[in-house]
Amino acid sequence: MLLTDYLRPGGENRKMELVMKLHKQMMRWKSGTVIDGELQDEAELSLDDPIWKKYRTQTIYSIHRYKQGSCWDFVNYQHHMFKKWEIEDESYMFIIDIGPPGQIVTHTFSVIHLNDISYWFECSWKEEAGIVSIDSFLDVIVKLAHYYDSRSIRNYRVYRYDPEGLDRYLTDEKFYARVSGQELVLEKIRENYDEESTGLYHSVYRSGKSDDTDWFAERFRF
Numbered sequence: 001m002l003l004t005d006y007l008r009p010g011g012e013n014r015k016m017e018l019v020m021k022l023h024k025q026m027m028r029w030k031s032g033t034v035i036d037g038e039l040q041d042e043a044e045l046s047l048d049d050p051i052w053k054k055y056r057t058q059t060i061y062s063i064h065r066y067k068q069g070s071c072w073d074f075v076n077y078q079h080h081m082f083k084k085w086e087i088e089d090e091s092y093m094f095i096i097d098i099g100p101p102g103q104i105v106t107h108t109f110s111v112i113h114l115n116d117i118s119y120w121f122e123c124s125w126k127e128e129a130g131i132v133s134i135d136s137f138l139d140v141i142v143k144l145a146h147y148y149d150s151r152s153i154r155n156y157r158v159y160r161y162d163p164e165g166l167d168r169y170l171t172d173e174k175f176y177a178r179v180s181g182q183e184l185v186l187e188k189i190r191e192n193y194d195e196e197s198t199g200l201y202h203s204v205y206r207s208g209k210s211d212d213t214d215w216f217a218e219r220f221r222f
Helices: 012-026 050-054 060-066 071-084 138-148 172-180 210-220
Strands: 088-097 104-114 117-122 130-134 156-161 183-188 205-207
Touching (some): 012 071, 012 117, 012 130, 071 104, 088 172, 104 138, 138 183
Antiparallel strands (some): 183 205
């Protein structure tokens, strides 16, 4: 039988076909910071550049029309499409400190659930792009933590959040505030840190689930 014989409208296989088509489409899009409709040269875009005052998240319509955006924009669009297709999805933001308070790097990503399998749906992080089966979102965090800091000395947090309404011309500060005001699912702060320099709450390691904590600590070895 042909693969198409198994793809019935509304079925899980049909949904996976839609997900694969979406991924192929979005892989052709440009990933990066968009300000005033223009993709910025991030190599020249410093964290204290005044142009950040003009930053706004893009609407779903703009993302689709111009086919470019940050990982924040990509996840907003992905969630919009998954919801339209009635596909269960979760959105996460990974935040890691790279210097004094306020200097951070973030990455947002989507996890979907089909046929009792969880998948990491990634398009904006081109080096890791794909639709990859995972045990949980922690598999993605392992990659992110090693990518940004292989020695595991930096502080980071992970939030699970609802992207609804986050495409409506929010500043970076408002977007961050909306996300960080939602569910903190993982937090790692190195021991013997300088509280004044980090501005973070005193905690070595926190997770919403004890079994996840044990698994993640063993996997990441910190």
